[in-house]
């Protein structure tokens with residue numbers, strides 16, 4: 001069901017957003033700040049996949065979001081601490 005799927009996705013993102021910058025020594029991305037990490041995770045989800053998760057995040061957001069939408073999403077996710 002769509003509602004259930006959306007709730008699960010929200011759970012994943014809420015849990016992940018609490019992890020902040022990966023303390024993972026195997027972090028494979030290029031971000032040096034939490035903000036850059038969130039931005040990178042949206043634009044290039046496969047720069048780094050959080051341990052225990054599958055690389056399911058769509059790679060379509062770089063093409064579908066404009067800078068204003070991206071900035072709004074990053075700002076919002078930064079509030080979920």
Ligand code: HEM
Nearest residue numbers: 016017019038041045048049050053054055056057058073
């Ligand atoms: C506008 C929509 C979305 C935004 C802004 C977003 C944002 C993010 C961010 C910031 C992370 C990294 C979180 C962290 O490491 O703490 C992440 C990870 C993840 N996302 Fe999303 N996401 C979106 C849509 C989706 C969708 C549609 C799916 C699946 C159908 C998905 C699945 C995942 C999964 C499985 C991870 C963990 C694995 C990984 O690191 O790539 N996300 N997402």
